[in-house]
Structure formats: C-alpha cells, structure tokens
Amino acid sequence: MSGQTLYDKLWNQHLVKQRDDGTALIYIDRQLLHEVTSPQAFEGLRLAKRKPWRLDANLATPDHNVPTTLKERAEGNSGIKDPVSLIQVQTLDDNCVEYGIEEFKINDPRQGIVHVVGPEQGATLPGMTVVCGDSHTATHGAFGALAHGIGTSEVEHVLATQCLLAQKMKNMQVRVEGELGLGVTAKDVVLAIIGEIGTAGGTGYAIEFAGSAIASLSMEGRMTVCNMAIEAGARVGLIAVDDTTIDYLAERPFAPTAEQWEAAVADWRKLVSDDDATFDKVVTLKAEDIEPQVSWGTSPEMVTGISGQVPDPKAALDETVQRSHTRALEYMGLHANQKITDIKLDKVFIGSCTNSRIEDLREAAKVAQGNKVADTIKLAMVVPGSGLVKRQAEAEGLDKIFIDAGFEWREPGCSMCLAMNADKLGAGEHCASTSNRNFEGRQGYGGRTHLVSPAMAAAAAIAGHFVDVRSLSANDATHAQEA
C-alpha cells in the first residue's frame, strides 16, 4: 500500500463516520466567525432551538465591514456610519455575548482580518481542521491544518454539531523548485501558479504546495500562497509542517504550553506527505522562471510577468476564452499587446488577508522609504491585517515611512479588498492591489483591480504606473553603496 499524503492524514484524523452514500462526517477543531456570513447561522440555531456544540472551538472578530480611519474607529461600533454595516457588526457582538463565544471586538488590539488573527494567536494549529464562512480560510493550510471556506448553512451546521458533511477531495501537489529571484515573493509564486493551472485547475482537489522554493518561504509567505489556493479553484491549500512552522507557533497565546508543547510538536512533525504517497495530479514550476506578477484582467488567471504584455484575445485557444479575454479588456480599459509597465494607476491598496502581515508591510516600506507617491495617484493606502500587526509596524517605524512617502496609514480590516466599508474604487479607476480577487466590481462599482505583491504595489504607487521592482532594488542597492 502506498503512503498517505498530508491531506489523507488530516482527513483520517478527523473522520467521525464514513457513510455508504460517499459522504463523511468530519470533526471540526476550530471555527472562525466574522460578521458577514454568521448572522443567518446564529438565527438558524435560534429558530431550531439549538445550542453551539462546543464554545471554545469558536473565535470571532469583525473584519469585513469595519471602517479603517482612526477617527471613525475611535468611536467603536458607533463610528460605523453605514447603518446596515453597523447592524451587522452589532449582531456579531450580540450573538457572541448571547452564546458565550470569544470575540475580539472592533477596538480590541487583537481584532483584525480573521485569517491574520487566527494564526497570529496560535488559534490555528497544525493538525487542526479549521473552517470559516470565508473562502480565504485556505490560508490556514500553511500550518499543515485542513482548512477551507464554507457557506453560512455549514457555519450553522458546525456550530450545532461540531462536524461538517464532506466528501474527500482528490490530491494535487504543486511543486515549486529552485530559488526565487530577488524581488520575487510568495504572492508572485501563487499568481504564477494560478496563471499556470487556471482558476478552475484545482477544483475538486486539495492542493499541497511543496518543493524547495515553498520550503524556503516564511510562515507569512506560506500563508499568502495557501490563501490564494481558492483562486486556483481549490478550497484547500496545504504546506507540510517543518521547523519554520513550529518556530512560528512557539509562545502564541492559544498554542500549547509546557509538557503539551513537546507532545504536540512530536505529533506535528508527522504532518508531511509520506515519501511514497501518490497524488492524483502533480504540477511543477521552476522558481527561476517566476518574475514579479501583475494581473491584467478580471479573473486571477489573467496574469502575466511584469516584463510581459496584455494578451491579444484573438490568440486564445478556444472561443469561450476569447470571449472572456475580450470582455475583460473592455472592462479593464486595456488593449491587446499593451505593455504591463504602461498601465497607469489611480489608487494603491496594500492590505487584505493575502498581504497585510508584518513582513508584507516591511517589504512595501523598503520600497517606499525615502520616496514619494506619484502626484497622479489619488489614494495610496496601507491597511494592516490586525491591531497587533499595526502595533508591530509602528514599533518598527514603518508607519512613518509610509506617511512620509504619502501613503495613508489605516486601522485593521478587510477594507478595499472587497469594499464593504467606505474604502473603494470609483468607476474606471485602476488599482494596484495586494488583495486576491480582480473580479468585476470587486473593489468598487466599475473599479479595475490589478493583483500584485506588496513591493510591486509600493513601487507602482511611486512611479504612478507598474514598474519592475527588481530594477528599483538594483538602484536602491547602488544608492546604499554610494552612501
């Protein structure tokens, strides 16, 4: 018998019951809750007169709707000007109080984007099953946890039963081998993967990211990669546990302590795919081939390297793709064969569950330091992923670097990734965004999103159009030598 993949192991460790009809009951160790996808779940629970199965498995924080200016945030919930958003955030608070679920409220320093908060608190641990009513729950797979997004009916199901009805996915391995070039980040890696396999390439699969380039990433980089597994169609992204994982978790508030720590670490070290495990599909990319990426269209697979150009729809292989590309170019206001570096920007957004952690902010600050945001940029904003990330960044003086360069320094939340709060694009505006989706209207009605890494976003803010961050790095290095 061949060995097990990491996904197989996690599945087997949580299998409560396999049914004859092909479905299974899977035990859920952690549910993260936010204000947008939970109210109807609590309401369902209430109507059926059911109680949450296990309170301490749940952790809540508002993130999607919260305002990000200091002035509004100073007033707590009452600073939320949109009455509909306010009701939603207040409803989360009320539900957490009513049922006794731990919540990091709007002005708790631990509040932030759920997918930043969970790992930061050690509330996401290797070997856990983690769910949340949010597709970017894939993020937590970076810890060797089986994590995926669910719908609101499933949120209610997990609250009521601590289980999920599931069907086992197929196994895919995406290997990235070699060494990433200077200025090429985890974001570029995952965008390149999506460009390679397409937005439906991972449908029905759990993707394990592996290979030397993945192993060399920090935990934060690994989270960026797993975060966007869903953009390749896979609900689950996974990375095997190693020293990097374990070092990150030590002394996090929710992580095990004392003698449990040793036992946990010994158990976690087994969370790797066996050497003789077989995958249903294997895709390999060479790290050296990946350059900084920029999306040009309205689907994350519509992406290319910074030295590339917007494709000609006529060159697409099939008619459906031709039509999609034509429509995307029309929506984006771009033309076939336009150079990526010729795309001018109106706004820049550095934030989201993909890229709002301290290392992301450091990378962006390195590029911003001593520079000024171009006059043609209407707004360049930096939105830390959590109150603790913000605090750390301020302790390192990153906020000053951004502010001096002309960026706005905001309070934590999902912000302009999906524009449920006041942070949004106007119609026709082009945005260099470190978020995860470039769908039509995603960042605001008629808005045009280009997905990039934090360093590329900062560089675009300064130039006013896309530039190859690697050319800046070379200049910076020269300046440093001269100094």
Place this chain on the structure above:
Amino acid sequence: MKKFTRFEGVVAPLDRANVDTDLIIPKQFLKSIKRTGFGVNLFDELRYLDEGQPGQDCSNRPLNPDFVLNQPRFKGAEVLLARRNFGCGSSREHAPWALEDFGFKVVIAPSFADIFYNNAFKNGILLITLSEEEVDRLFAGVDANEGYQLDIDLEHQRVITPGGETLEFEVDAFRKHCLLNGLDDIGITLQDEDAIRTFEQKHKDARPWLFRQPA
C-alpha cells in the same frame, strides 16, 4: 427546505465562463442579516445600469436591456444555463440565496466551483453538470427557440429537451436524497450525536492541545 419535484422550466442563457459570486450578488448586499430578499439584486451589476444600494427600491432603476434576465422571452425562467466554473470566488451563500429568491431552481453548466456547489444544494438548488458539447447544444437550442423549456427530472437524473433528447447527469446520492425529500442536514447529522461524542473524546485524549484550556 422545499422538496425538489420534477418540472418543466424556461431556460435563461448566461453565456459567460467563470461567473463569480461577486457577479451573482455584489458585496454591498451582503450586509443584510437575513436570508431572503436578495433576488432583486441578483446579477445587480449586469442587470441594472446604475450602482445598486442595499434596501433600495429597484423598481425604478434603469435596466440593462441587453442583459438576458431583462428580456421578456426569459421572464419567469427557472433554469439558468451558463459556461464553465460557475460560482467561483467567495463562499457567500448569498449567491444561492439570490438565485433561489429570484426563482431559479436549477443551474446547468460544464463545471461548478466547489464551495458554491455545496451552498447551492443546501438551499434546494440543483446544479447539473453536463459536458461542454451538451451545454453548447442547449445554448443553441435556447437561441433558436423562443420559450425553450427543459424538463428537469432529478429522480431519474436526466434533462429532457423539447426535441426529446435525454441528457443524463450525475449527482451524489446524499445530496439527491436531501433535495428530493427537502431534508435539513443538521437534523440528519444529529442522529449521529453519539458517534460524534465518542470521536470527540478519543480525539481529545489523543491531542488535548486541540481543546483549548479555559483561561
């Protein structure tokens, strides 16, 4: 959940691949804390010529005459026909809520995104996966025939065209059973309460760190 019964329904063709859940129901409408009322904002950005706001009366908004759901011949459509990777993107269940509220009972496409697939069935919407060729033929049929209807027969897992062609489809037994009987799966899962408790105790003994100690 209502029981899913065999019906003949008007087919509305949405000739696009990768229809994402942001397109199905834009984010400003996710602020509602209810499960109902999303139908008027289904495909809001395609359907209307202005930017929609939650709670707004949509009856006076300018309609996009080119959009399929605004065309009289597709009025009352219960079957949506689309291209590959339908429902990709966010996990928002508001997407199937909006489809259901609008009146759709079935979506037919060559493939669906995983999370959307789960969410749709939990709301009584049947998703039918047919081959690219079969979907092409259906698009051609809809295009050529005003009032084109499909006979949707979940029990026998087949779609019958007006011309009498039978297209068979796969659906897993559990989802089919829930749809046909209008069953709520929490109730079904709780029948296994003892199995869950037994598993939970074993799991806790083996990996106590997964069960956070109360502060």
